[in-house]
Amino acid sequence: MMDIDVPGHIEKVAELEGHDDRAWCVAWNPTKPVLASCSADKTVRLYHFSKTDADTENPSVTFVHNTTISTGHTKTVRSIAWAPSGTTFATGSFDSNIGIWEQESSDEDDEMHGEGVKTGEWECMSLLEGHETECKCVAYSTSGTLLASCSRDKTVWVWEVHPDADFECMGVMMEHSQDVKCVAWHPTEEILASASYDDTIKLYIDDPSEDWFCFTTLTGHTSTVWSLAFSPNGRYLASSSDDCTIRIWERIEQHKWECVKVIEGQHERSIYSLSWGVGKRRGDDGKGEFGGWLASTGGDGKINIYEIYEPPSSSDPKGREPPTHTLIATLPSAHGVHDINHVSWCPRQGYEDLFATAGDDGIVRVWRINLNGQ
Amino acid sequence: MEIYNPNPTVYKSTRPTVRYPKESSLWLVDDLDDRQDKDEDEVEEIDQDEIFDLIRSITDPEHKHMTLEDLMVVTAPQIHISPAKNVVDIEFTPTVPHCGMSTLIGLSIRVRLLRSLPQRFKVDIRVKPGSHQSEHAINKQLNDKERVAAALENPALLTAVEDCLVSADHRD
Known part of the structure; x- marks a missing residue:
């Protein structure tokens, strides 16, 4: 294997076997030490994790399988997403439905303290029907009040989350001319992005007096756009494609996004997934403002981690330099x-260097970035 | 059913079928036992004739008494292998430029190779440039793993693929 001169390396933390078929997606619970995965085997698997030797300088993280949920979906479970509360997750399936899952309370829960993880059974509280064909992706907004979904039926739906697992459809956007592969929410505002087989990305907002509408279409990719990831501060949107490039789009005005960077030559096949984490800053070397770590992976089976720096924010937006990636x-x-189908950074404090991947081998792997000297 | 090409040109296969000694034709499921006898570190080379042999007997979905080889939809020279990258590139030629069966043919080739090639191979499938009016759409569809995965969970489509593959699994 050719040596590539990079400052860090990716070390394996856990190998989570168990799915009987291709693993499509992983999702970290935002409030509890739980990792979920879904698969073509129609199940969701949940793992608990904890730091062992937490007092030492280099604590290790241990993952334990908690439960396997037979979802009742009749086809592949393609996507899984936790609500920000961490008490609910949604599944999107090729059977075109979306499942909303919550945990029954159990007697043992009363005895748990702190970060304690509940032990009750997971139940499908609601089944959202509406898509005509395969649901490809589900995503909760940061506030947890909205759920977005997309499908091969070319539509993007926005659902409002009501108490008791009740959902109301707030809008159906029929803007794309082909399958919609991915939906992603802006981290701080209610801006929704969708990526499609039609090679475009579309951004939507809610018009208070009207409905959800598409306010811009981002073109540039020359094939299917598979994945989207907003930067943690919301200033950038990264997209990855079958054209083997990653594009970074910057918000240059309230409703205007522009491509400011194309990352080429890093992957040899479709880039199926991106995740943009807060990362850990390496010293202060005057590169500007630290913008986190962007992970990419795909059909070539490779994982890449890029360190992003933003140009000084004081400069004029028009003449501003694009962000740098290393x-x-x-x-x-x-x-x-x-192939690797999905990558996702752990959102929990103290675990910023941890991420998980899901592969065609049915395995979920957890990795840590080890920067030299650590 | 609409007939796309009622009178296809039938080509006589002039090339004798290449038969491999059992030991090296380890791409077939029945040869699993042989595979286990091998040194695990040894990577078997594979050539275009061997891949052609896997797909030539697939039934043409429109002309069910003929194979893809009979109609020259697939030929050995249209198969390219990059051993270093473990990529297999298959080009096929629809019999007519408006053939509505082209995606089904491509899907059958893909499923055949999914089931018989070692997992390390990535397979790209394309129609011969200029051979079909919907060339780009067909190529895109056949190489989208998510669409292929969903297609194989569609019972009607899977049955159609299996019908094409029965002949491939029972080659002489």
């Missing part, structure tokens, strides 16, 4: 010969 770690064949 490859700080890379790992080929991270799931052996298999």
Whole structure:
């Protein structure tokens, strides 16, 4: 294997086997130490994790399988997303439905303290029907009041979350001319982005007097756009494509986004997934404002981690430099010969260097970025 | 059912079928036992004839008494392998430029290779440039793993693929 001169390396923390078929997606619970995965085997698997040797300088993280949920979806479970509360998750399936899952309370829960994880059974509280064909992605807004979904039926739906797992459809956007592969919410505002087989990205907002509408279409990718990830501060949107590039779009005005960077030559096949985490800053070397870590992966089985720096924010937006990206770690064949379908940074404090991947081998792997000298 | 090409040109296969000694044709499911005898570190080379042999007997979905080889939809020279990258590139030629069966043919080729090639191979499938009016759409569809996965969960489509593959699984 060719040596690539990068400052960090990606070390495996856990290998989570158990799915009987391709693993499509992983989701970290935002409030509890729980990782979820979904698969073509129609199940969702939940793992608990904790730091062992927490007092030492280099604590290790241990993952334990908690439960396997037979979802009742009749086809592949393609996507899974936790609500910000951490008490509910949504599943999007090729059977075109969306499941809303909550945990029954159990007697044992009363005895748990602090971060205690409940032990009750997971139940499907609600089944959202509406898509005509495969649901490809589900995503909760940051406030948790909205759920977005998309499908091969070319539509993007916005659902309002009501108490008792009740959902109301607030809008159906029929803007794309082909499958919609991915939906993602802006981290601080109610801006929704969608990516499609029609090679475009569309952004939507809610007009208080009207309905949800598409306010801009981002073109530039030359093939299917598979994945979207907003930067943690919401100033940038990253997209990845079958054209083997990553594009970074910057919000240059309230409702105007422009492509400011194309990252090429880092992947040899479709880039199926991106995740943009807050990362950990390496010293202060005057590169500008630290913008976090962007992870990419896909059909070539490689994981890349880029360190992002933003130009000084004081400069004029028009003449501003694009953000810089530095490859700080890379790992080929991270799931052996298999495609990697999803990558996701752990959102929990103290775990910023941890991420998980889901592969065609049915395995979920958890990794840590080890920067040299640590 | 609409007939896309009622009178296809039938080509006589002049090339004798290449038969491999059992030991090296380890791409077939029945040869699993042989595979286990091998040194695990040894990576078997594979050539275009061997891949052609896997797909030539797939039934044409429109002309069910003929194979893709009979109609020259697939030929050995249209198969390219990059051993270093473990990529197999298959080009096929629809019999007519408006053939509505092209995606089904491509899907059958993909499923055949999914089931018989070692997992390390990534397979790209395309129609011959200029051979179909919807070339771009067909190519895109056949190489979108999510669409392929969903298609194979569609019972009607899976049955149609299996029908094409029966002949491939029972080659002489």
